[in-house]
Amino acid sequence: xxxxxxxxxxxxxxxxxxxxxxxxxxxxxxxxxxxxxxxxxxxxxxxxxxxxxxxxxxxxxxxxxxxxxxxxxxxxxxxxxxxxxxxxxxxxxxxxxxxxxxxxxxxxxxxxxxxxxxxxxxxxxxxxxxxxxxxxxxxxxxxxxxxxxxxxxxxxxxxxxxxxxxxxxxxxxxxx
Numbered sequence: 001x002x003x004x005x006x007x008x009x010x011x012x013x014x015x016x017x018x019x020x021x022x023x024x025x026x027x028x029x030x031x032x033x034x035x036x037x038x039x040x041x042x043x044x045x046x047x048x049x050x051x052x053x054x055x056x057x058x059x060x061x062x063x064x065x066x067x068x069x070x071x072x073x074x075x076x077x078x079x080x081x082x083x084x085x086x087x088x089x090x091x092x093x094x095x096x097x098x099x100x101x102x103x104x105x106x107x108x109x110x111x112x113x114x115x116x117x118x119x120x121x122x123x124x125x126x127x128x129x130x131x132x133x134x135x136x137x138x139x140x141x142x143x144x145x146x147x148x149x150x151x152x153x154x155x156x157x158x159x160x161x162x163x164x165x166x167x168x169x170x171x172x173x174x175x176x
Contacts, residue, residue, distance in 0.1 A: 107170070113156070121157075
């Protein structure tokens with residue numbers, strides 16, 4: 001797996017032995033993350049997404065399929081009915097699901113994702129925000145009206161590698 005951040009050319013040398021599938025045909029998946037709007041600067045130089053061709057063995061790849069990952073309400077609703085599997089130690093993008101069980105009246109809370117790297121969190125179908133371990137903030141705000149008494153669905157889409165720890169707390173940590 002390789003990661004490109006910023007306006008850089010990227011070259012990744014992969015050998016057949018790097019693939020799980022040892023057959024002669026391999027599949028290359030590229031995830032392009034929506035990093036949001038620019039904060040100033042020149043739009044001609046600070047482009048988002050792929051800025052050129054993807055080459056394999058010095059040949060441009062022209063036959064590819066794009067699958068948008070739109071975390072819209074109907075997509076999140078479908079995820080609830082899917083059967084998952086136990087937490088595995090993988091170092092690639094994955095979607096994780098858990099539940100928060102609340103007894104009594106919900107109140108404003110904050111979500112800590114210590115030792116997670118970078119991703120986005122949805123609670124009860126609502127996008128509560130992105131997280132990134134470089135900070136500065138270390139918690140995401142979860143307003144009480146998004147929560148309900150009983151079971152609350154929590155989905156975390158992690159781009160790099162997960163931790164086994166998700167904490168809900170009553171205090172924000174906005175970093176320094």
